[in-house]
Amino acid sequence: MKTALITGASRGIGRAIAEELGKDHHIIAGATSDASGIVDKLPSAEPFEVDLSDTDAIVAAARKIQDVDILIHAAGVLHKAPFGELDAQQWRETMDINVLAPVTLTRELLPALRRSRGLIITINSGAGFHGVEENTAYCASKFALRGFTDALRLEEKGQVRVTSIHPGRTDTDMLADPKHGDRPKMHPDNVARAVRLAVDAGPDAVVEFLRVAPA
Template identity: 70%
Template sequence: MKTALITGASRGIGRAIAEELGRDHHILAGASSDASEIVDALPSAEPFEVDLRDPSAIGSKAAEISGLDVLIHAAGLFPKGEFAEISDAQWREAFEVNVFAGIELTRALLPALRRSRGILITINSGAGFHGFEGGTAYCASKFALRGFSEALRLEEKGRIRVTSLHPGRTDTDMTAGDERAKMPASAVAKAARLAVDAEATVEFLRIAP
């Protein structure tokens, strides 16, 4: 059975992906605290509990993983508010969770992914292409994540696959209170499944379900 590490697996898109891939993967369920609920709901899973704002903790926890086939960075923060209202601490936390945590995990687990000729998927957003009012920190972090993913894809071509998912508004805690039409998180999970199950010779630059 292949192994997949999914950050943000306790809720939202991350949980939907864990449930989708959990049908035939052993899941390392990434969460900042208690991952027991999603772990108990899956056929084969264990917690990967770590503070994604702490690079040293990420490195130490990742060092416990010997083999990995799939790494999905689905954890994310959305500091809502106009630029003048967002504090320096909120800016830094958005980049720590949305960008740097995924980079740190990829750095630590790249040898394992290379050995398995595995796949890295970053869960991005339409905000990785287009800015919008009230989302300066979020949009900036997603633009940065897209740049990292696309450059890494070129550097690692032939060794691992790198794909970026850019869903639009999705029905998660992050969009609570937004009454506009939203896709279910399961739709994003199906897009992740498409990328994971593709043949080794097939690579998606980005998917926008």
């Protein structure tokens, strides 16, 4: 059975991915705290509880993992407000969680992923391609994540497959606040199925980019 580490696995898109891949993978379920809510519901799973804003904690936790086949960066934060109302702490948290945590975790697990000729998937956003009003920090982080993913794909070609998935508006608690509007949203299971497509494409092919949006 292959092993998949999924950050943000306790809720939203990350949880949907864990439930989908948990059908035939051992899941290392990433959560800031108390991953038991998802771990207890999967056939084969273990917790990966770490504060993704703490680089040292990520490194320490990752170095306990010996083998992994799939790494999925699904954790993320969104502070919606006009640029002038976002403070330094909100910018720092956005970059720490959305960019630096994936970079750190990837760096630590890359040797294991190379050994398994594995797969890295980043859950990005449409905001990784175009600006969104009152989402300056989020857009900046997703543009950065896309740049990292695209460059890493080129560097690791032939060793580790790298996929960037860009969901449209998804019905998660991230967009639950009325200030995010009432435009159509899709269920997180749709994103999980897109991840499944990327996972099942290997090992001799890679889904480099996939955009999934509400119909």
